[in-house]
Amino acid sequence: MARYLITGGAGFIGSNFVRYVFEREPGAYIRVLDKLTYSGNLNNLKDFRRKSNFEFIKGDICDEAIVRRAMKNIHVVVNFAAEVAVDRSINAPEEFLQTDIFGVYRLLTEARRQTQLKKLVQISTDEVYGHIHEGSFTELSSLNPRNPYAASKLGGDRLAFSFYETFGVPVVISRASNNYGPWAYPEKVIPLFITNLMDDLPVPLYGKGAQIRDWLFVEDHCAAILLLIQKGKNGEVYNVGGEQECTNLELTNMILKAMGKDQGLIKFVQDRPGHDFRYSLDCRKLRSLGWRPKKSLEEGLLKTIRWYEASEDWWRPLKKKMERRYVTGFWGEKK
Ligand SMILES: NC(=O)c1ccc[n+]([C@@H]2O[C@H](COP(=O)([O-])OP(=O)(O)OC[C@H]3O[C@@H](n4cnc5c(N)ncnc54)[C@H](O)[C@@H]3O)[C@@H](O)[C@H]2O)c1
Numbered sequence: 001m002a003r004y005l006i007t008g009g010a011g012f013i014g015s016n017f018v019r020y021v022f023e024r025e026p027g028a029y030i031r032v033l034d035k036l037t038y039s040g041n042l043n044n045l046k047d048f049r050r051k052s053n054f055e056f057i058k059g060d061i062c063d064e065a066i067v068r069r070a071m072k073n074i075h076v077v078v079n080f081a082a083e084v085a086v087d088r089s090i091n092a093p094e095e096f097l098q099t100d101i102f103g104v105y106r107l108l109t110e111a112r113r114q115t116q117l118k119k120l121v122q123i124s125t126d127e128v129y130g131h132i133h134e135g136s137f138t139e140l141s142s143l144n145p146r147n148p149y150a151a152s153k154l155g156g157d158r159l160a161f162s163f164y165e166t167f168g169v170p171v172v173i174s175r176a177s178n179n180y181g182p183w184a185y186p187e188k189v190i191p192l193f194i195t196n197l198m199d200d201l202p203v204p205l206y207g208k209g210a211q212i213r214d215w216l217f218v219e220d221h222c223a224a225i226l227l228l229i230q231k232g233k234n235g236e237v238y239n240v241g242g243e244q245e246c247t248n249l250e251l252t253n254m255i256l257k258a259m260g261k262d263q264g265l266i267k268f269v270q271d272r273p274g275h276d277f278r279y280s281l282d283c284r285k286l287r288s289l290g291w292r293p294k295k296s297l298e299e300g301l302l303k304t305i306r307w308y309e310a311s312e313d314w315w316r317p318l319k320k321k322m323e324r325r326y327v328t329g330f331w332g333e334k335k
Pocket residue numbers: 007008009010011012013014033034035036037038039040041059060061062079080081082083084099103123124125126153175176177178179180185
């Protein structure tokens with residue numbers, strides 16, 4: 001049976017991935033290493049904590065001794081651990097450089113020592129390409145990150161590649177578009193809007209809501225990662241897109257409609273500086289391995305809304321702690 005180390009496994013995508021693997025490989029051994037930053041949450045893993053084939057280690061991927069302990073006897077590492085919020089990276093970039101670059105370096109360095117290791121998947125992002133007005137990015141497109149989060153992620157992405165080229169570490173890199181689904185920290189746009197609307201609060205939309213995003217249901221992302229562990233070629237990059245593009249205004253209207261709420265609840269707020277206009281991925285390379293996104297945006301949104309409606313115990317305490325600007329207004333806005 002495979003032995004996995006999931007770093008950042010107490011976060012949104014990481015915890016969904018742990019669930020996804022256990023559903024398919026109940027006998028697998030899964031170890032999670034997570035620093036439990038503001039977005040890491042042990043409640044996300046509560047269903048597994050009593051399993052004898054599950055282990056949780058609280059710690060930082062930048063810490064050499066912890067990483068050594070965590071990677072011992074592991075066959076597959078999937079690195080989700082990262083600082084991820086673009087707005088936070090604009091306000092305080094340093095932590096992003098530390099975890100998203102140096103932390104990846106620590107994992108890769110330890111991976112060189114662990115001869116039993118078969119695969120290390122570095123979870124990167126479509127934001128490393130920058131934005132595109134027409135057409136879609138392929139894995140060979142130029143890389144032009146436009147905010148500190150994206151630039152830091154690119155550092156980790158290329159470091160991983162360099163450790164494959166230089167030292168033969170069995171690395172595969174995935175670049176995914178915007179994920180959504182259950183267990184997402186409520187500062188992210190979709191859960192923020194759903195939970196605001198559940199309380200009849202306004203939803204703060206950047207600029208005119210004209211930016212275009214591609215939405216990937218988190219389970220489709222998990223399926224892609226598992227496939228890359230099995231079939232991804234070492235040293236290669238794979239785009240993972242939901243192939244469901246829409247403007248932020250269209251997305252907001254879909255959520256409003258699905259929840260039976262009025263458009264008057266949209267509050268247009270000052271745009272984010274350097275706001276990427278559009279992301280779009282060409283996913284033919286991953287499709288050639290047999291993957292395709294299964295959830296339409298409509299279906300995925302409904303599933304996500306139902307989950308938040310049924311999970312108030314989970315998100316209300318988190319939202320209470322969130323900074324006010326993430327709830328009612330956005331950064332840069334003077335009041
Ligand atoms: N959410 C998206 O739409 C999206 C899209 C593409 C790629 N990604 C990538 O997927 C990964 C997971 O994103 P997410 O949305 O689940 O984020 P998240 O913030 O929910 O999860 C990140 C997890 O990493 C942990 N962490 C942070 N710093 C750490 C450190 N130094 N050591 C150990 N653990 C640490 C946090 O505690 C948290 O549990 C990230 O690498 C992100 O760049 C996310």
